[in-house]
Structure formats: C-alpha cells, structure tokens
Amino acid sequence: MGAFGNEMSDFGETAMERGYAGCHGCGNTQALGDGECHRCGAPLHFRKALSIQKTLAFLATAIILYIPANVLPIMHTIQLGRSSPSTIIGGVVKLFEHHSYGIAIVIFVASVFVPMAKMLILAYLCMVAKWPKLSGPGQASLLYRVTEIVGRWSMIDVFVVAVLVAMIQLGGIMAVEPGPAALAFAGVVFATMLSAMSFDSRLIWDSQSPGKDKA
Amino acid sequence: MSILEESSQDASGGESELMACHQCDLLVEVAELEEGSKALCPRCSHKLQASPRGGVSRPLGLSIAALGLFGLSNAFPFMSFKGAGQEQMITLCHNVMELYRHDSELLALTVFGLVVVLPCLYLVATILMLIPMRKGRRHPAFPGLAKIVFGVGPWAMVDVFLLGVLVSLTKIASMAKVELGLSFIAFVLFAAAFSMVVSSMDKEWLWREWERLETK
Numbered sequence: 506m507g508a509f510g511n512e513m514s515d516f517g518e519t520a521m522e523r524g525y526a527g528c529h530g531c532g533n534t535q536a537l538g539d540g541e542c543h544r545c546g547a548p549l550h551f552r553k554a555l556s557i558q559k560t561l562a563f564l565a566t567a568i569i570l571y572i573p574a575n576v577l578p579i580m581h582t583i584q585l586g587r588s589s590p591s592t593i594i595g596g597v598v599k600l601f602e603h604h605s606y607g608i609a610i611v612i613f614v615a616s617v618f619v620p621m622a623k624m625l626i627l628a629y630l631c632m633v634a635k636w637p638k639l640s641g642p643g644q645a646s647l648l649y650r651v652t653e654i655v656g657r658w659s660m661i662d663v664f665v666v667a668v669l670v671a672m673i674q675l676g677g678i679m680a681v682e683p684g685p686a687a688l689a690f691a692g693v694v695f696a697t698m699l700s701a702m703s704f705d706s707r708l709i710w711d712s713q714s715p716g717k718d719k720a
Numbered sequence: 721m722s723i724l725e726e727s728s729q730d731a732s733g734g735e736s737e738l739m740a741c742h743q744c745d746l747l748v749e750v751a752e753l754e755e756g757s758k759a760l761c762p763r764c765s766h767k768l769q770a771s772p773r774g775g776v777s778r779p780l781g782l783s784i785a786a787l788g789l790f791g792l793s794n795a796f797p798f799m800s801f802k803g804a805g806q807e808q809m810i811t812l813c814h815n816v817m818e819l820y821r822h823d824s825e826l827l828a829l830t831v832f833g834l835v836v837v838l839p840c841l842y843l844v845a846t847i848l849m850l851i852p853m854r855k856g857r858r859h860p861a862f863p864g865l866a867k868i869v870f871g872v873g874p875w876a877m878v879d880v881f882l883l884g885v886l887v888s889l890t891k892i893a894s895m896a897k898v899e900l901g902l903s904f905i906a907f908v909l910f911a912a913a914f915s916m917v918v919s920s921m922d923k924e925w926l927w928r929e930w931e932r933l934e935t936k
Contacts, residue, residue: 516763520740520747527740530867532769532924534740534747544931545863600891608890611883646743646764660834660877664884665891667831671810671818672801672892679895683824691830698874710744710764 519710521551529553556705557631563700564627570692571620578684580666590684593617593662616662616690619655623697626652630704637712645709653701659694663687737928741766753925769928772920776929779920780850783843786913790840793906799889802897812836812903831881839876839914845869846917853926858933870923882911 520527520534527534530547542549553559578590591599593616600609626648633645666687673681736751743766750759750769758770772778793812800809810818816836819828845868852859885907892898 516746518747519745521745523747525738525740525747527742527745529742531863531927532739532742533927534738544927545866603894605890605894608887611887642744643764646766650743650766657874657877658880658883660880661884661887663827664831664835664877664881665888667815667819667827668885668888669891670822670824671815672799672808672888673895674808674818682822683819683827688824688827688830691827702874706743707745710746 559703567696789910
C-alpha cells in the first residue's frame, strides 16, 4: 500500500506498535490507557496475559484425560443379560466390521483424528510462538483457525452415547449403559477448547511485525 | 491517535473505523460494511467484521423462530424405537433423564447444558439484546447481554448434537425399526435456525451498530 510511504512495509503497522490494543470483548481498538475498554469495560491488553502457560496447562489436562477416555469403555451394551464394554476405538472397529463405513469414518474423524490433531497443533503453535523460525505465520494462523472451528465437533461421540442410552432400554433383552470414558472424553473436548481459546494467535505474528525491523 | 479521533468525530454515514485484527494485530481501516458483506484482514485473512443480510432483523427473527421450534421439539415424542416386541418412545428431555437414572449425573448435566440450557440462554439473551436495537434505542443492558451471548456461543452445541443423533440413528437402524417423531423434524429446523443465528451475530459489527445508535 503505497499510501504509507517508504518507511513501512506492505501492511502498515500493528496496533501494539502504535500503542493501541484491540478489545476482546467488543473489538474496539483504542490506546491502551488505564487497561480498560472505554466501550464495553473489558480489561484491555496488548497480548493475553500468560497465554502460552494457560494453553499448555489446558493442553496437559486434555492429554491426561485422553488416556482414560481411550482405555476405559465409553458404553456397555447389555444383551440377554451379558454385558459387553466398548471403547472409542473398539466402536470404530466394530462399525468397520459391520460395513458401516460412513459412520465409522465420521466417528473416527470426530473422536480420534480431530482430538489428536488438535492437541498436536496446539503444542506446535506454542512452539511456533516461542521459536518463530519453525513455520510461516500464515500457515500457523490457518492451523489455529481450523482448530478453533473444528474442535467442538468432537463432542459427537458423547452425544451418541447419550442418545443410545436413552433409546435402547429394553430391560434384560437389550440395554445400553454409559461408561466412564464418555465423561473423560467430554473433558478432553472442554480442555482442548479452553486451550485453543487461551492461545493468543497474535504471538505467531509478532516476530513478523511489519514495523519492527524498520524501527 | 489522530486517526481514531477523526473516525469517531465523523458521525455521518460512510465513516471508516480503525481496527486491530484479532488474529494478527494488524491495524486495518474498515469502511462501513454493506449488508451481506464482510471485511477480511489483508495480512492473515481473518474475518474482521461481517454485516448480515437484513441487518439486525435477521438474527432477531431467526432467534424467535428458533425458540418456538425448540418449544415444539420438546412437546412431542422425539423418536420411537421398536425391537424385540417392545416399543420405546423418547422425548428430548427423556434423553437427559435416562442418563441421570444411570448414575451419570455429570454426563447428564453436560449434555443438558450443551444442548438445552446454553442454547436457550443464547437465544433469550440475543432477543433481549436485539429488540431495543431494532427500535433504534441504545439500551444500557446491551454490554451485559453481549457478554453472555458471545461467551456462551461456542459452547452451545445444537448442531453437533444433531449429528450425534443421526449417527446413533444409523447405529440403531441396523438393530430395530426406528420411527422419527414430529419433534425430530422440529429439532432439525431448530438446529438450522440456531446455526443461522450464530452465523449472523458478528460481535464487532453489532457493537459498532450499537455505538452508532447514540448519535441518532
């Protein structure tokens, strides 16, 4: 953008370089001042405080909960008095054996692939924020956006268990009961969502600040 | 500083606003958006602001419709399930109560919160927030309600629940006959309306519209 003249690069400057902060509550951009947004009253800061630490803390919670979520049964199917537990992966395998490939893929993506990918991406993003040379900011930013949008869909499996438990209650003939992994898995989804929300994506771009190397 | 002051003094139409991109902190000048258009950050292409077609009336109308549909989807049987000579009929709330009965109180609360409480809270707060706006009034309750709406938003999982219901339906369909009730249709429509509300509620755009009301 030529209007800015020679002293700045293509994109102008960031809010922080100008002493401004964008409010998270309402989007209003203003001088940092006394640290309170004059439009909505939310606390104002250049970057989220302790962003990386909080992201990593929620991430660690998610990883710990991910173990019982996969090892313990997510539900018990009781058929003619016999109870058979099934885990998340076991459920996917069973669906494949029954040739329900479509649902098997939906469950696999939502319950196995997305949570794993999300945890890896969040760890990677924290590394990028610390060591910017690892990745281009455009690519890292895209990863973050996808992670934020896709994350909540992992809850599918928990809802499936809830619906099956409510639906299939035919006494001794056939019944479904929830297993402990359902709650643990809900915890994984919550923790990864909170982790993604705590991450400040502006940290990815800070090393690239358009005015930084010029000033 | 000067640019900020200029934009706030210029109260006539067509003003532009200086905005920091939430994702990369770039300062971008955002012109007043036409209905149905959105502004993207030139550096990281994150959405800066979006104005829905139909303005404030769109999310308001859709929220009222969604609340009505939610009421309907609780009034009739959700679906029924026939197998081994027995029939089981459930309603939406039955879902949660059954979990509760199986000593999964926390799981029941989670599902109830994500599918019933938070979506309803979201819709009620949205309606309360938008009615004065549509009348052109700058209501002092707006900041509080906006905080509720945009805080609750990501945790209201109506759409995810619907996909979960569809998956479990196909699972059950191989074992027994499933019949979908009237409520199921109402719930599908509710989920559609709800998603449309969420996609037309842009935080930055709403705050900007609300702030403009004072000058009128």
